[in-house]
Amino acid sequence: MSTTTDCGCQPTPATYTVKDFRSNLKPIWCPGCGDYGVVTALYRALVNIGRPPHEIAFISGIGCSSRIPGYTTAYGFNTVHGRALPIAQGIKMANPDLTVLVAGGDGDGFSIGGGHVPHAIRRNLDLTYIVMDNHIYGLTKGQLSPTTPRGSKTPTSSYGSIEEPVNPLLYVLAYGAGFVAQGVPADMEGLANLIEEAIRYPGFAFVNIQSPCITFGEPDDQLKAQKTRMRKLAAEGHDPSNRLRAMELAQAYGTELYTGVFYRNPNPPITYDQHIRDRQAELQPTAAEE
Ligand SMILES: Cc1ncc(C[n+]2csc(CCOP(=O)(O)OP(=O)(O)O)c2C)c(N)n1
Ligand code: SF4
Numbered sequence: 001m002s003t004t005t006d007c008g009c010q011p012t013p014a015t016y017t018v019k020d021f022r023s024n025l026k027p028i029w030c031p032g033c034g035d036y037g038v039v040t041a042l043y044r045a046l047v048n049i050g051r052p053p054h055e056i057a058f059i060s061g062i063g064c065s066s067r068i069p070g071y072t073t074a075y076g077f078n079t080v081h082g083r084a085l086p087i088a089q090g091i092k093m094a095n096p097d098l099t100v101l102v103a104g105g106d107g108d109g110f111s112i113g114g115g116h117v118p119h120a121i122r123r124n125l126d127l128t129y130i131v132m133d134n135h136i137y138g139l140t141k142g143q144l145s146p147t148t149p150r151g152s153k154t155p156t157s158s159y160g161s162i163e164e165p166v167n168p169l170l171y172v173l174a175y176g177a178g179f180v181a182q183g184v185p186a187d188m189e190g191l192a193n194l195i196e197e198a199i200r201y202p203g204f205a206f207v208n209i210q211s212p213c214i215t216f217g218e219p220d221d222q223l224k225a226q227k228t229r230m231r232k233l234a235a236e237g238h239d240p241s242n243r244l245r246a247m248e249l250a251q252a253y254g255t256e257l258y259t260g261v262f263y264r265n266p267n268p269p270i271t272y273d274q275h276i277r278d279r280q281a282e283l284q285p286t287a288a289e290e
Contacts, residue, residue, distance in 0.1 A: 014050075014052065015050065016046070016047050016050060016052065016053075017047060018043040018044065018047060020047075020052075020053060020073065021042075021043045021046045021047070021053060021072050021073055021074070022043060022071070022072070022073070023070060023071055023072055023073050025070050025071055027039065027067070027071050028067070029064060029067070030214055030215045031214075032214040032223075033064070033138075033211075033212070033213065033214055033215075034132070034134065034184075034185045034209075034210075034211030034212040034213070034214075034223065035064060035065055035067075035068065035132055035185075035211050036185070037185025037186070037188060037191070037211070037223070038065075038068065038130070038132055038185055038191070038209055038211050039068055039071050039072070040185075040188065041183070041185065041188055041191035041192040041195055042068070042072070042101075042130075042192075042195055043072070044188075044192035044196075045192045045193075045195035045196040045199060046072075046074075048192075048196050049099065049196060049199055049200070051099055053072070053073040053074045053075075054074075054075065055097070055098060055099060056072075056074035056075065056098065056099045056100075056101065057074060057075045057076075057077070057088070057091050057092075057095075057098045057099070057100050057101070058072055058074040058075065058076045058077075058100075058101045058102075058103070059076075059077045059079060059084045059087055059088040059091065059100065059101070059102045059103075060076075060077070060078050060079065060084050060102070060103045060104050060108075061078075061079055061080065061081050061082055061083060061084040061104040061105075061108035061109075061112075061113060062078070062079075062080065062081035062082075062104075062108065062139070063081070063104055063105035063107060063108050063137070063138060063139045064105065064134075064138040064139045064213075065103060065104055065105040065108070065132035065134070065138070065211065066078060066084070066103065066104045066105065066108060068103050068132075069103070074101070075098075077091075081107075081108060081112050081113070082104075082108050082109075082111070082112030082113030082114075082116070083113060083116070084102045084103070084104050084108065084109075084113065085102055085109075085113060085116040085117065085120045085129065086116055086120075088100050088101075088102040088120075088125075088127055089120060089123065089125050089127070092125045092126065092127055092273055093125070093272075093273060093276065096126075096273040096274075096276075096277060099128075099199060100125075100126070100127040100128070101127070101128050101130065101199070102127055102128065102129045102130065103129075103130040103131070103132065104130075104131060104132070105131070105132055105133070105134065105137070105138065105139075105145070106131055106132075106133040106134065106135065106136075106145050106146055106147040106166075106168065107137045107145040107146065108131075109129070109131045109168070110131075110145075110146040110147065110166045110168055110171070111145060111146045114146070114166070117129075117171065117172065117175070118175045120204060121172060121175040121176055121177045121204050121206075122175065122176060123204075123272045124178065124203050124204050124269065124271050124272050125203075125204060125271055125272045125273050126202055126203055126204075126271045126273055126274075127204060127205070128195070128198045128199050128201075128205045128206075128207065129204065129205065129206050129207070130195065130198075130207045130209060131168060131206070131207070131208050131209065132209050132211040133147055133168060133208050133209060133210055133211065134210075134211050134212060134213035134217055134221070135147045135148050135149065135152070135165075135213075135217065135218070135221060136148060136154065136213050136216045136217055138213045138215070138216060141155065141216065142154055142155055142213075142215070142216030143155055143156040144156045144157045144161055144163070146165060146166040147165045147166055147168065147254075148161050148163075148165055149161070149165055149218075149254055150162070150163065150164060150165065152218065154216070165254060167250065167251070167253045167254070168206075168208045168253070169182060169208055169250035169253050169262060170247060170250045170251060170253065172206045173243065173246055173247050173250055173262065173263060174247070177204050177205070177206050177263070178201060178203040178204060178205065178263075178264070178265035178268050178269070179197070179198055179201035179203065179204070179205035179206065179261070179263065179264050179265065180205075180206050180208075180246065180250075180261070180262045180263045181194045181197070181198060181205075181206070181207045181208070181260065181261045181262060182194075182207070182208045182209070182210065182258060182259055182260070182262065183195070183207060183208075183209050183210075183259050183260075184209065184210050184211075184223075184226045184230055184257065184259055185209070185211055185212075185223060185226075186223045186224075186226035186227045186230065187226075187227075187230060187232075187259060190232070190259060190260070191209065194207055194259075194260070194261065195207060197261065197264075201264065201268065202268050202271060203265070203268050203269065203271050210226065210257065212226070226257065229256075229257040230257045230258075230259050231256060231257060231258050231259070232258075232259055232260050233249065233258050233259065233260030233261065233262065234260050234261075236258075238260070238262075240260075240261040240262065240263055240264045241263075241264065241265075241266040242263075243263050243265075246262040246263035249262060250262055
């Protein structure tokens with residue numbers, strides 16, 4: 001952190017660097033795991049946000065990806081598999097001034113924790129949900145996950161998966177999320193910008209990150225392949241205020257690798273946490289009542 005003075009009297013706001021957000025814990029992800037890129041992009045986004053680490057709470061579930069809070073200096077809580085969202089909502093309610101980030105894998109978010117996603121969206125607390133989508137259960141050694149493509153061979157689908165995968169983008173759009181984006185670690189700058197935009201969005205914001213699992217993932221998902229496959233929505237002329245078009249584009253999940261903002265509500269509705277603050281203010285006794 002650095003604090004400078006313009007004239008020797010008024011300190012200018014503190015500025016933070018990546019070092020301020022990187023913890024002393026050395027990541028134990030496999031060398032080449034996409035999650036390294038995710039945490040680097042996150043550090044960059046937090047530098048741009050400019051809030052100190054103690055004003056940020058970072059909540060995760062269980063999985064390789066869910067280790068991420070430990071690699072930051074923000075307040076962190078590595079909770080229970082699939083239960084990051086309810087705990088994050090409680091934290092935001094208890095201290096609405098915190099910037100609350102939630103992260104986990106596709107298994108954590110769309111399998112065991114899938115029932116929490118619609119309710120977090122409809123409540124619309126101001127938090128950012130990052131899913132590190134590697135189409136596999138990484139931590140438990142490569143079993144089928146809810147986003148595993150049909151036909152993929154895994155230890156739990158030896159002859160190829162016969163299940164249709166969940167489409168996380170369409171799922172959250174359908175439930176009314178106000179901010180929906182997708183990024184890849186292969187485009188670090190783009191990913192950092194998306195995370196920053198999501199944090200700045202006043203309401204529930206979702207970022208699906210196609211974060212390759214180098215150990216159990218498919219070759220088509222790896223960083224090198226991402227670079228050739230990715231198609232930036234901005235370059236395609238997509239207008240992120242058009243929710244129906246966003247849903248149309250989101251249908252290509254699993255075939256096209258679109259990156260960027262699918263949808264940003266141009267008129268963000270009041271958040272749940274703001275409703276509560278307003279209600280509390282209304283219920284405060286006036287001086288005459290006291
Ligand atoms: C209640 C419960 N059920 C199952 C597990 C075992 N488990 C731990 S992580 C995990 C899945 C991990 O996959 P994902 O959430 O996609 O994260 P990744 O490791 O791929 O980043 C499972 C099934 C658990 N820890 N707790
Ligand atoms: S198993 Fe896969 S997701 Fe887990 S750390 Fe290794 S490469 Fe990453």
